[in-house]
Amino acid sequence: MKRFREVWLALVLCTAIIMLSVSGCGGNSSNATGDKGKTSASQVNTTFKVGLLVPNTINDGGWSTSGYEGLKQLEKDMGAEISYMEVKSPSDVVEGFTDYGNKGYNIVFGHSYDYQDAAKRVAPQFPKTIYITSGGTTVMDNVSPIYFQMEQAVYLMGVVAATWTKTGKVGAIGSVNMPAITKTLKAFAQGAKDTNPSVEVVTTYLGTQTDVGKAREAALAMINSGVDFFWVSANAAGQGVYEAVEQSKAKGIKTFGAYSRFSQKYPDTVVADALLDMGNAFELVAKQVKDGTWKPGTLNVGVKEGVVKFFWNEKMYSNIPQNVKDAYEKAKKDLMDGKIKIDIGAY
Template sequence: MYIKRYISLFLLLVGMLTLATFTSACTPKTGSATPSSKKEEVKKEKKESNKLKVALVLPGPINDNGWNATAYEGLKAMEKELGVEGSYTENVSQSDQEEIIRGYAQQGYDMIIAHGFQFADAMQRVAPQYPKVKFVINNGSIAKENVCSLVVDNYQIGFLQGAIAAILSKTGKVAAIGGEEMPPIRQTLEGFVQGAKYIKPDIDVKTAMTGSFTDVAKMKEMALSFINQGVDVVMGDANQASLGAIQAAQEKKVLAIGYGADLNNVAPDTVVTSVVQSWAKAMVALGKIVQEGKYEPKVYYMGVKEGAVYLAPFHGFENKLAPEVKEKINKVVEDIKSGKIKVQRSTI
């Protein structure tokens, strides 16, 4: 009887020891994992805190397929290529500009981009109160302390268009027509004249302003007037109204050069090529400068070298243009990119 009791106790003790050993072996050793886990968490938090916060303020809607859409594409490109944390406000009226800009500054944004020179006054009123924030005016001319301007080089755009027009022209007469009288439009037309005369110093370059970005009929009428004077290559820089110049060229069977975007699809047998402006490339380039701590209060011109200005494909004209003509056009692009051609900017 006692022997049986001792055996039972012995078996119970063995069982308890076995269970304790098994439990110890299966329990995860958190002591060594915790420091590593915390270290990774700290690294992640530090990385997040270093992420550049960028706000974009727009005068119109992001889906306008034009001016505002190009800046929105720029913000998305900055998020994708630079890893920034982006935010935007669209349809900002003049009366709300200062409030919206100040709101982003108060929220701790590192970089606030206002898309249009019309934001210059509001940016300058807010900027001094937030010296650590970088304020950027697209298409502006302001450069002071923590305010800079970002410009897709309109002079280079116009220069390329003028050079191409001169290369293509058989009559020795070309035309560039702008919309409203404002610095970016005037700069493009000045560049056009410069580019055309770089190719042919004695070329007859006609320029004019219609006073409207929406009046397609007025643009067409002015383009037709120039074509009737012997112009055989035209360019319109007036947003929607630019279509009028292409329509006139199509009607009179002369050539046109697109502005801003690839416009070959508008008139495939008329638009030889287009000089495209990319705000996405320009904004990414400036974002890199800020991230690298190389920011300066100046006007940043982004052009051919930065990929912010480039030539669209020749499309159907690829086989219509003589090889030497295409080679001459492409050489102008490469010479601007390398700095061999230095496009002059007006000091007025």
């Protein structure tokens, strides 16, 4: 009897242990597939991660700053987890694209025309990451460019310069001879020539995106030759042009802001600013990627899309001659009506 009771107790204990074990396994399985498990997995999968590579410091006050501001807008408006990298050498681009791909980023914005070759090389390794270049022509399954029609605003600056110049000589300074830069210098020259064919347009390229001193010297040399209006697209080096114009403001020398509100920093010399609302441009892409509707192809954005913007210097505006304002308004209307075709050359 005693022996039977011991066996019976053993069986009860074993049964209880087995039941608990099955219950425990079943509980884990239920949590993995039930509401709680799904919520946890969803939280991981829906983390929207966006990376950015810029060619200069995010504090350059121009192109790289605009890219960083666009990235921050995605963080604010879409709750994106963001990261950025300041490129120091060409190898950094491949390294940065690869690193973001390995980390499972949803989108990586390469904020330069020059980055498309690196995107072409890296993207096939990370088919779930979308690589977007600022400019370029490369389109692949997960690579596409944004084409910023900045030439629209810069053409109008050429109109303003040609109408207002006292010397009949205006200048355009670029960093390096590449399509994203040359197109704005061509647009400035066309705007000036369309307005006044007798205006002389002096164009020069610095061969650098960072040498502020070289840009300052180039601008001062052009001022000494009679140039009284400037357009500059030279990334960080462009600061030297603004300094040279500010230094020569007693002579009536003026310029235009590129990709940032330089008129706020130099209210006596910057007539107007040509801006890209990078946040709007980046959001157009990011929303499509997030909702699964994105398709490869060039995204063209300009004035109509609220990305390219022309802002007068409010402090200077009352002193701008009326004929200059009238010339601007007429050219803007003609541009929006499709009457003006800007020749930017090969891109």
